[in-house]
Amino acid sequence: MGIGEIFIILIPIFFVIILGYLAGYLNVFDKNSSKGINTLVTKFALPAHLFxxxxxxxxxxxxxxxxxxIALVLGIFVFYFIIFLVTKFGFKFNLSNAAMFSLNSAQPTFAFMGIPVLGSLFGSEAVAVPIAVTGxxxxxxxxPTATIMGTIAQREKAENESMAKVVAKTFAHGLREPLALVPLIAVILTLLGFxxxxxLSDSFNEIGDVTSGVALFAVGVTVGIRKVSFNIPAFSIAFLKTIVQPTLMFLIAWAxxxxxxxxxxLxxxxxxxxxxVAxxxxxxxxxxxxxxxSAFVLSALISVLTLPFLISLLM
Incomplete structure (x- = not known):
């Protein structure tokens, strides 16, 4: 695919992100209203689309x-643990900082950019299942794993509960999230022959069809309302997220x-x-x-360059 074709695909996507950014930067949307848009996407529109x-x-x-x-587990979950071990034992981060640094280095904003970007390249129907699996x-x-790490680090706040109970409750909460529960139910139903x-499809699509534009706008708003700190940890997270993780995933897919x-x-x-969310x-x-x-904003800016490069390299 030529660079011109790639930019024809990506320009409308980044236009909506920039529009959202201006809305956030100019205080048309604040943190509370931004949270409402994110809730619409993650708890209603995208789960309906994926179902x-x-x-x-x-x-x-x-x-x-x-x-x-399996490739996603290796490229996201195992990648998280590698970064966690390096920061915890190599750079001597405390448990909570290592968990949060690793989480933000490993978790992509697939829920907001997956449908518009991949859908433009492969068609929205072809990417629904891969995005559901990612969810x-x-x-x-x-x-849930990162949340458990954070909870262990704040153990004194959970003294009345056993750690086994904390772990069980945390994973149960993760499974109750629509972006995990709805695709999981859909997978089970499909495997049973449903x-x-x-x-039913038309009914779910009434809300699911707003996913693409609203999700991109939400990304822009979230970037626009945040202040950026240009420090080494923020740049490190952004570098790991946009450069190292895609490289690792390519090697996993190749192997x-x-x-x-x-x-x-992938x-x-x-x-x-x-x-x-991270x-x-x-x-x-x-x-x-x-x-x-800050890493969220920086990685969004870096992706303006890396996404066209990766698409031209892979397609």
Missing amino acids: VGVTTTPRDVLLAQWPFM IVVNALLD HAPGL MGMSAENTTM VLLVAFPGSA AMIAVRFESMEAEAG
């Missing part, structure tokens, strides 16, 4: 996604013998900017808050 995408996918096609999920890995595995009828199309999807899914988890634990927020 339709998965339940209209043939069972055999879904079963063929297991290597894709399960991130929301049912990665986020195929969404037209009326697993993935198809060219799946390799491109690499781009982790090449998206860092996640605002930054919010850092705020929750009062650990690396400024660095995580």
Whole structure:
């Protein structure tokens, strides 16, 4: 694919992000209203879109996604633990800082940029299942693990509960998140032979079809309302997120013998900017808050250059 074709695809996407950025920067939206947009995307629009995408996918096609999920676990979850071990024992970060640094280095904003970017390249129907699988890995595995690490670091706040109970509650909460629960239910139903009828698909699509534009606008607003600190930890997170993780994912896909199309999807899914959700988890634990927020903005800026480069390289 030529550079001109790539920019024709990406310019409308970044236009909506810039529009959202201006809305946030000019205080048309504040943190509370920004949270409302994010809630619309992550709890309603995107889960509805993914439910339709998965339940209209043939069972055999879904079963063929297991290597894709394994690659995501390696490229996101195992990558998280590698960064965690390096920062905890190599750079002597405390437990909470290591967990939050690693989370923001590993979690992509797939929920907001997956449909518009990958959908433009492959078609929205073709990418629904890969994005749903990513949602399960991130929301049912990665986020709960980082939350448990943060909870252990604040152990004195959970003295009345056993650690086993804390772990169970945290993973249960992760599975209750719509971005994990809805795709998981859709996967189970599809494996049992369910195929969404037209009326059900049309009903879910009424809310699901707003995902692309609203999600991009939400990314822009989130960037626009944040202040950027140009410090080494923030740059390090952004570098790991936009350069190191996509490179690692490419090597994983190559070693697993993935198809060219799946390799491109895998690499781009982790090449998206860092996640605002990961930054919010850092705020929750009062650990690396400024660095995580700044890294989110920096990774978004870097991705303006890296995404066109990766697309031209892989397609």
